[in-house]
Amino acid sequence: MKQLRTYVLLASIAVLMMATSGFAADWSEASINLGYTGVSSDDSLNKTAEYESMDSSIGGGLELDVRQNGVGIELEGQYTDEEESEGSARFDIKRVLRAKYNYQKFIHRLRHDLLFEDKPHLSATAGTPGYGSFEPSINAGGEHDIYDGIIAANAVPLLTEAGTVGLEGLQTATFNDLDQGRDYMIERRKHEASAKLQLPAFPYLVPEVKFSHEEKHGWQQTTLMTGQCTPCHTVAVGQEIDQTTEEVSIGATFKMAGLTASYFHTEREFDNRSDDYAHEGRVDNDYYYDDIAKPYYDRLLFENESQEIGITADIEKKMDTVKLRYDAAGATTLYGSYVSADTKNNYNDLEYDSDTLFFSASNRSIAGLRLKAYAKQYEIDSDDLYVDMTSYTADTEIVFGADTIPVSDFNYNRPSSASRDVFETGLDASYVLGAGTMLTGAYTYKVVDRDNGNYKEYDSSLRDEAYLDDEETTYNTFELGISSRPMSSVNLRAKYTYEHADTPFSFSNGLGYNDLNQYGWTQLMDSDPDPLDMTTNSPFYEVLRSWNRTTSGSNVAENHHQFKASGTWTPNDIFSLSVNGQYTFEENDEAYNDWENNSWNAGVSIFMMPTEKLTFSAGYDYQYGKTTSKYATALYVGCFSESMGEQIASVYDNVDYDTTAQVLYLSTTYQATNKLTLSGDLTLTKAEASADNPNFGDNIYYENYVDYVLSGMSEEDYLAYLDANDLPYTQTIMMSYLDYSGSDDYSDLDYETLDLTLGAEYRFNSALTLAVSGFYRCVEDGEAYLGDDYDGELYLVNTSVSYRF
Numbered sequence: 001m002k003q004l005r006t007y008v009l010l011a012s013i014a015v016l017m018m019a020t021s022g023f024a025a026d027w028s029e030a031s032i033n034l035g036y037t038g039v040s041s042d043d044s045l046n047k048t049a050e051y052e053s054m055d056s057s058i059g060g061g062l063e064l065d066v067r068q069n070g071v072g073i074e075l076e077g078q079y080t081d082e083e084e085s086e087g088s089a090r091f092d093i094k095r096v097l098r099a100k101y102n103y104q105k106f107i108h109r110l111r112h113d114l115l116f117e118d119k120p121h122l123s124a125t126a127g128t129p130g131y132g133s134f135e136p137s138i139n140a141g142g143e144h145d146i147y148d149g150i151i152a153a154n155a156v157p158l159l160t161e162a163g164t165v166g167l168e169g170l171q172t173a174t175f176n177d178l179d180q181g182r183d184y185m186i187e188r189r190k191h192e193a194s195a196k197l198q199l200p201a202f203p204y205l206v207p208e209v210k211f212s213h214e215e216k217h218g219w220q221q222t223t224l225m226t227g228q229c230t231p232c233h234t235v236a237v238g239q240e241i242d243q244t245t246e247e248v249s250i251g252a253t254f255k256m257a258g259l260t261a262s263y264f265h266t267e268r269e270f271d272n273r274s275d276d277y278a279h280e281g282r283v284d285n286d287y288y289y290d291d292i293a294k295p296y297y298d299r300l301l302f303e304n305e306s307q308e309i310g311i312t313a314d315i316e317k318k319m320d321t322v323k324l325r326y327d328a329a330g331a332t333t334l335y336g337s338y339v340s341a342d343t344k345n346n347y348n349d350l351e352y353d354s355d356t357l358f359f360s361a362s363n364r365s366i367a368g369l370r371l372k373a374y375a376k377q378y379e380i381d382s383d384d385l386y387v388d389m390t391s392y393t394a395d396t397e398i399v400f401g402a403d404t405i406p407v408s409d410f411n412y413n414r415p416s417s418a419s420r421d422v423f424e425t426g427l428d429a430s431y432v433l434g435a436g437t438m439l440t441g442a443y444t445y446k447v448v449d450r451d452n453g454n455y456k457e458y459d460s461s462l463r464d465e466a467y468l469d470d471e472e473t474t475y476n477t478f479e480l481g482i483s484s485r486p487m488s489s490v491n492l493r494a495k496y497t498y499e500h501a502d503t504p505f506s507f508s509n510g511l512g513y514n515d516l517n518q519y520g521w522t523q524l525m526d527s528d529p530d531p532l533d534m535t536t537n538s539p540f541y542e543v544l545r546s547w548n549r550t551t552s553g554s555n556v557a558e559n560h561h562q563f564k565a566s567g568t569w570t571p572n573d574i575f576s577l578s579v580n581g582q583y584t585f586e587e588n589d590e591a592y593n594d595w596e597n598n599s600w601n602a603g604v605s606i607f608m609m610p611t612e613k614l615t616f617s618a619g620y621d622y623q624y625g626k627t628t629s630k631y632a633t634a635l636y637v638g639c640f641s642e643s644m645g646e647q648i649a650s651v652y653d654n655v656d657y658d659t660t661a662q663v664l665y666l667s668t669t670y671q672a673t674n675k676l677t678l679s680g681d682l683t684l685t686k687a688e689a690s691a692d693n694p695n696f697g698d699n700i701y702y703e704n705y706v707d708y709v710l711s712g713m714s715e716e717d718y719l720a721y722l723d724a725n726d727l728p729y730t731q732t733i734m735m736s737y738l739d740y741s742g743s744d745d746y747s748d749l750d751y752e753t754l755d756l757t758l759g760a761e762y763r764f765n766s767a768l769t770l771a772v773s774g775f776y777r778c779v780e781d782g783e784a785y786l787g788d789d790y791d792g793e794l795y796l797v798n799t800s801v802s803y804r805f
Helices: 002-020 290-298 540-544 705-712 717-723
Strands: 027-043 057-069 071-081 086-091 097-109 152-158 165-177 185-197 205-225 235-257 259-272 277-278 282-284 315-328 332-345 348-363 369-383 386-387 396-400 403-406 412-414 420-433 436-448 472-485 490-502 507-511 520-523 552-553 559-572 576-590 595-611 614-636 647-671 676-691 699-702 732-733 750-763 768-781 792-804
Touching: none
Parallel strands: 165 235
Antiparallel strands: 027 057, 027 792, 057 071, 071 086, 086 097, 097 185, 152 165, 185 205, 205 235, 235 259, 235 277, 259 315, 277 282, 315 332, 332 348, 348 369, 369 420, 386 412, 396 403, 420 436, 436 472, 472 490, 490 559, 507 552, 520 647, 559 576, 576 595, 595 614, 614 647, 647 676, 676 750, 699 732, 750 768, 768 792
């Protein structure tokens, strides 16, 4: 940053020297500005100053444009403070060598969710460990205890190591913010440069080179699921961001007569050095799973060892691009291109290759008629990933009833769902009917052939399933539009789009919906002889591939309808009124999750100029969206106790998610005198989002034989033991477990934002100008999310003096 300020100072001195030394130029123009920015804030900065620096500072900028003897130099720069600046340079040497450079630096403040750290983290049942809000717990080995902050409720029977049945609380939620007090922010810097060479001896060929370098530095919050039962055990840590992306492109463009051809080779490299994570005052790349997790065994297979908690792979990409265009006779244009790209993931040594071929032809030979036809073919080939389950667990085998199955049987080769062949062709047409009316139409046919056969292949005694079939999706898209000017002051437009997708992408065999649907819920695991008798445990990976999942879910539209309309009325030069509207309806009847989406958008804007010195503009925009889909949750035997075995069921309910956004803006300028100009802008924004609470129905009862089998007792002795100790023979998946009342708190959003800007500019003469502006922003967060709200205020005052010569 000191270097940039030095450049600004030197350029300013150079401008002054040229202005006072009699430097003779064919043409020159320059300006310098110096100013002060004062900043103040109240409460949260997350929304009020998401991209603004909070340092009051003295800044300045310059603009310089000089041309002499065919050589041109343009310089621009603006320095606000250490966190925000930008600059650019343009060079033109007799149109033989042309180069440009751009630089930009700014910050981005990120969310820091407190995970309800200000709320009590206490157990609800006696005898179960519980901790207060954020109590660091480090064992003798210096490793963090992930079960700090357990909330327990609804005690259930548990077979203890002594062979007796006791009660244990249901661990329903564990959450901790382990990196409190840190302001998460990313600093971004980007350099872009390019140069072109056009030799007079051979003007048809123009070599060109492009370069860009982008850096991101700072910290962001990362949440991870540490539980060995379910994702309920969540903690947040700080993740360091230290990333660079560099891209170099070299090639040439050839132009002669009606032919234009170009070739460019591009190489891009993403380098991630974000190796550090912060939790409880420590900075490293590991998170620890200590011995307190032993009672929960290896549901997620971490085996009480330290694990890396986040990896962003280094990426290398090479791309070759060829483009051809020919302007033929008869108002016909032919265009073609070919792009070949190879992307390599250096972390797991996987490659992603793609080839794209495009061709189009357009013709305007018939008066009033424009036709364009095109075709595109591209292929994506991504390497498969081998998933080795034995690398995650110390177990060598799993017991299923009377069978013992090696863990290695769950290893599989996962073909990439990105691999596919796509063909697309279409026709666009427009025809002018006369009297200012034009009709437009288009048709597109697209086929997507995904290479996903046998997404999960197993060589084991378990049933094999093709979880993602080798599917082919066909899209047919129709567009019809009209624009008309029935009178000189009125302009109308309307457009309708319909798209039908035959067999859209879905998660095949991903849902257990409508299968073994009995007892008010959907069972996923089989037991013999009674499906409600849970006599065996199952590992995490077996649950995910239950062969009772035989239905599909999708959030990709099968049918898409969209209608747009707009109109503008401009009766004279001092008044204009515009209105617009849009409605979109999407649905997928093929998927069992009954996915549907509706959205509306409407807006109006007005421009008025009552006098030559006074202008007003105002507008209002309203958006509403509603998405309906099935909400699912899993049910397990034992309710998270040691006896927890299989996911025995999934329960579902239709849930609506509604979003609303409203924007109102007002803007005015007033030429108070020949030298004084006043301006003002006001923007009011209100955004809301909410989801329904799912209703999963009544309690679910099942006969729990897990503890009975493990106890070694006879059935009679076990029943007598339960009766003597007043323990239930049947266990219950409690209504409190299925009661999701309050879950809408995690999706409700309610923001109100006010932005007000007032400014004044006074021109002493054609060269000297004084500008003053004030900015005020107020954000009200009506629904605190995960314990954090974004209420806040921001005040900015900018003053600057500019001199142009």
